[in-house]
Amino acid sequence: TQDVSDRRVASGPMLAYYTRPGVMTSAGRFAALLDGLPHDVAALAAVGQGLLIHEHMARGYGVTLSEEDRSSVHTRPAEELLAQIVARDSRPLDVARPPEARLPGNCRHFTVLMTAMLRARGTPARARCGFGGYFGSGTFEDHWVCEYWDAGEQRWRLVDAQIDAVQLGWFDIDFDLTDVPRDQFLIGGDAWERYRSGAADPGKFGLSLIGETGDWWIAANLMRDAAALLNLELLPWDCWGAMPGPEDPIDPELAALFDRLAALTQAPDATLADLRQLCDDDRLRVPPEVRNAVRGRLERV
Template sequence: MTGVGGHADAVARLPGDFTGIAAILHGLLIHEFWADAYGVTLSDADRETVHLRPADKILDAVLAKDPRPFDVAREPEQRVATNCRGFTVVSVALLRAHGVPARARCGFGAYFREGWFEDHWVVEYHDGERWRRGDAQIDGVQGKALGIDFDLSDVGDRFVVAGEAMRLVKAGGVDASRFGLSTINEGGEDWIAGNVARDELALAGVEVLPWDTWEGPGIPEEVFNELRKRSEVLR
């Protein structure tokens, strides 16, 4: 999911650090739920790219829409629709192509809505000294709307991996209903368990789409109990 395929030469000419890569992606991709903020109305056809899994296929879609080099920022309406997972897997692919250890993590961001942990993906990468978690999705437009006042290349504990979210709930520290997707106002332990599955798969190198595993209510009880156990080892 995180290879660059036939784009290796083009990627080699891009910045190789997290901040530089995120800046490049802000000019190539647009989050489907944030399109209105850029004055863009996405058609159903535009939204089809949200279902692309491999990073190289997302890059293919970028060039199919606009064949200019990746370091040329597109106008918002010419950017490829994706979501936080898309920003993350492409960032991981580009970092790895530059020799930077990186992986995708699935969990919840605490910086989207006060008192809420939003279903989200970020990049975990090693800067040569330690592992950091960076948010490749949020640009200046989103940052202003969200009131971001911290370094997005190192979000720290503002992002909670799914296993930690489950442990927090089990310990009674946080109500499970605060973890979920605010756009549909849903949350709960099923949302956390679904992200435990996605995060474990991502750590194994299989960065599934958000809807490739259980999402929200409906996880079979035996599966939920197993995911609850497995959350103990996800750090």
């Protein structure tokens, strides 16, 4: 399993790589705000839950968002997320804001902020893009979680930083959210492997909210997960290179490329150099501008 692989090969330099802030996980001019935050992983996740609100779940908290409110979901760097958070409320980050004062985002924003907070306290962490199977929809839903290094157990664990006490009342979750089982959250590479082996129906992977699923969605999240492993955590709707759309067939040559990419993302600590080399392929490399599919335009990253 991936746990066994990571336990065997995670090295000092590798862990250091995932402790240093990246382009999207640097707090930048707000770094001092992360000082003194809790060291307990669950408590740290609760900090983010008191700062952010999921744009598609806001009504469950009694909040109605305008389109202007939702513009923050297009924010990529943690530094800019923090800028918007403190512009709304300048109190310390561990002071939970009322739901209507929280910054709208999605699972990716909870994950990026969690990754930034963990790295700031010296804990190796990285964002993972894939699919969550615990939302009660019968679909493995498009989702992001944070993967962090448990030094005591010498293994990587998954933490879902989005699911708070309110959401626990909506979903049938019977596991530790700071140690999400690997069959409950599938990284993009695991989902791709299941699909390619015939073990999973690609029509069960996507976003049921908008009625879109398929092999193209699995491939897209595989590419986003690979980019995140190289410290570039993009938006869930950022598109580039060979990333297919709903109407794009995945031919055998491209499928073989995704097979190789999936294998490398499944054991990244052993294969990071190979992953970096493969992602130099023009079909996978993240360019200076990506297409924001929601806004229908190119944006610099």
